[in-house]
Amino acid sequence: MSLRQIEPKQRGFLIVNSHPDGAAQSVRRMWDAIPERADGRRPVALVLGHSAGYGLATLLTGLRRHGIRGIGVAFEAPDNGRRTATAGWYRTAAVAELAAAGGHDIRFVNTDAFSAEAKSRVCDLLDEHYGPVDHLVYSLAAPRRTDPATGIVHHSVIKPLGAAYEAPALDFSGAEPQVARARIEPGTEEETRATEAVMGGDDWSLWIGALAARGLLAEKVTTVALTYVGSEVTAPVYRQGTIGSAKEHLERTARDLNSSTPLKEKDGRAFTVVAGAAVTQASSAIPSIALYTAFLRTVLGEDGFRTTAEQAADLWDQLEGHTPLVLDEQGRIRLDGWELDDRVQERVRTLWADPERGLGESRPGADWFMEQVRELYGWGVGHVAYDRPVETDVPWPGR
Template structure:
């Protein structure tokens, strides 16, 4: 295993390399922060998009709290000698070590989950090692998707619909964050359709149907796709934009799956899960989300802002029947009540109304946001020896 000195390569929110020890540390910290409790059954789970954000939190919480067995799927790049592996690669390796050390039977597949070959391979593994699936967690976020039926490559965009969107945003190009302004022109119908094809429910539906065709849906099967609603502050670029159109399609897919014979004959359920705000690789790419999240963190403080792991624990407890389902009128599981509380949003709107003044109040929140972004790639973490050479060429985990 070759050692080399690794330095962060960063410009604003863009970080193009990762630190293996730092990325592993974030997984260990998440693991230790979740109360271990595996006194019940050990359900079989398939987690699509397990290496980052809510997918990672759902994987770690499922292992730690419910002793899940099964398969995680992600699409990550290895170290190539010039650039480190992706942070998700290193997080997967760390999670696999923790799972094995604690006696959990879980496998990890590195593949494009959108492809037909990936579905065949993963379902072969399920048939060979686990049998029918109790839970399918769908947490894929990607910039593009190739339609397996037509070969068409669709690209997602983050744009408003109907009118241009002008709003404040955080600029981290200098030493101190400042407020900048940006304008995004509205998305076209073609861009909206492409975004729906990538981020909507088509692939989720294909996975459920593929499992059903191989008789891999367990009795009482549950599938959940992660989504976000968010504040009216960010609605023009998110919930009312191209991404929002994709999320609405995801929710319609849940309705259609619930009505399908595939789930009915298994007494199955399909949900979309509305999570709260989080600093993830996907969210940091959305204009204005950084400033909004900095304001939200300022209003809520460290104790009120719920981590992805805390929300994932709530989700598993609801899916496994250890706590009641928290559903809205549309049948969505809601994990975001802490974010959308009326008093909280009133205070966020006040900061947003004069963002320059708001940033002065929320300076610590902005610094926290950038710290969180760096931690996504394994940087800026206490206890990691960044001044020493590290081993970036870590192997993808294989079952012990």
């Protein structure tokens, strides 16, 4: 037991501690906003990277709308007496509680999903409890990856390619948000390859191979990996940078998987899924993304900016055949039409052209962005008693 009073330890976008009740409440709020669907089929799903962002939204909507059974995998840290557990740890505990109350059969594994041991452990659980997987959702976001074959540790970087990147960015270091300037030197070829090794499709392929080797791919299995394209205003640091190179690697992997023996034998499918903008722990670390997202939220308003859960609901309805697949010319599932609408992007570009004035018009969007960042760690969530001591040593589900 570790009952204590805690306060957020924050510097800019970085928050190093989490509030367990706040993190749990944010999960419950997302859960309650997801419309239920009474499906007869209860597909088996494996969600890699279930504890945050689109992975969390995909898990929750899969449970509530389609009654999925299966396993969620994440790599989170427990309370150690000095720091709280990570927000993903507390979110997982909340998901497990909601799932149990709703009669859902889901298990959670806390492990480095990039490792061979993780694949073996998850396959053992699938073999024992669920059988072959109908859906594999790949939503891992990590700063580093150890290659299980070579032992080499690859580190991802957020850098442009070819030339330095200079652009406006949102600065929360002062009393009020301000526009700052971001400058990032271009990445090297070695850094690009390392980013591809972390964020590309190599590990996705290894998971498919591991499941196939154990006979754990169902007939007509579908696997998806989450990706992002985004606006032309952020393209130099995102789609045209080291991250974009990794995303292109992920998309090539989808094409390779579709022609591979494991999926062809099962009449399976592999897609990358282009989601729309969202405030996540990964996106908040990318320079200029915060300012762009604040402008986008201002243009779209509360009703027009689609949540991760709303997008995940669209994805599940497509994967389960309730609605047609929305594919682009490259065969990617698109969930981002609301963001990349020409009229929306034209208004965003107008704000971007004069960012100081744009921030003046978009102050509510900037405040909203910072509120969303704080909520990622369980802070600033409504109906949470932050002035009282709270139990921070929460057990991992099933332990």
